Amino acid sequence: MTSTDIPDGFEPLFRKSPLTEPWEPLYAKKTDKAVIIGLRLAKPHTNGRGLIHGGLITALADNAMGYSCAQATGWTTSFVTVSLSVDFAGSAEIGQWCSIESDVIKTGKTICFAQALVKADDVVIARASGTFRVVPKKG
Numbered sequence: 440m441t442s443t444d445i446p447d448g449f450e451p452l453f454r455k456s457p458l459t460e461p462w463e464p465l466y467a468k469k470t471d472k473a474v475i476i477g478l479r480l481a482k483p484h485t486n487g488r489g490l491i492h493g494g495l496i497t498a499l500a501d502n503a504m505g506y507s508c509a510q511a512t513g514w515t516t517s518f519v520t521v522s523l524s525v526d527f528a529g530s531a532e533i534g535q536w537c538s539i540e541s542d543v544i545k546t547g548k549t550i551c552f553a554q555a556l557v558k559a560d561d562v563v564i565a566r567a568s569g570t571f572r573v574v575p576k577k578g
Contacts, residue, residue, distance in 0.1 A: 446536060449477050454506070458498060465499075467506075474506035477538040480531055480559070491531040491564070496539075496557050500525060500567035503539040504553035508571050511543040511551070518551060518571035525567045531559030549573050 449466035452459075459465060461483055468475045476499050478484065486492045505518045531537055541555035550570060557565035 444536075445479065446477065446538075449475075452476065456502075459502070462495065469510065472507070472511070472543065473541045474503055474510055475538055475540050476503045476506075477536065480533050480535050480537050482533060484537075485533060489533060491537065491559070493525070493527060493565075496527070496565050497523065497525050497567070499539045500541070500555045500557055500565070501569060503541040504543075504555050504567065504569040505571055507541040507543050508546060508551035508553055511546050512573075515576070517574045517576050519574055521550070521570040521572050523567065523569045525565055527565050529559070529562060529564035531564055535559045537564075547573075 445466055448468040452465040452467045462478065466477045468477065480491055484491055484495050501520055501523055505520065508518045538558050539555050540558065541553050544552040544554060550572060553569050553571065555567045556563050
């Protein structure tokens with residue numbers, strides 16, 4: 440795999456936001472149980488030392504877990520983050536493929552619990568857990 444290859448099954452991220460716009464291109468892969476976000480690490484994703492920035496990891500883990508909660512409920516409701524925890528276990532450099540693989544633990548009428556592993560070239564560099572509040576979609 441070259442530094443510009445995108446793994447099979449990933450397509451441009453279906454939902455854009457002003458926060459993530461400078462980090463494009465971002466990709467997503469939908470599975471039966473989750474939405475995986477992926478990106479090829481580049482300079483805009485790094486800190487002053489040229490390593491992946493913890494803020495990027497945190498924001499994308501939040502997005503992946505929230506999207507996975509939405510998918511688990513058939514995209515019929517929206518979710519907002521109530522709490523988010525991230526543990527950093529490693530780092531990554533420009534050129535590596537970074538994926539945020541989430542798993543929905545439990546959904547309810549008012550709350551959804553999820554977790555995620557953040558990987559760089561299939562090596563875990565962070566784990567996250569989140570609690571999300573169900574918010575009815577506006578008509």
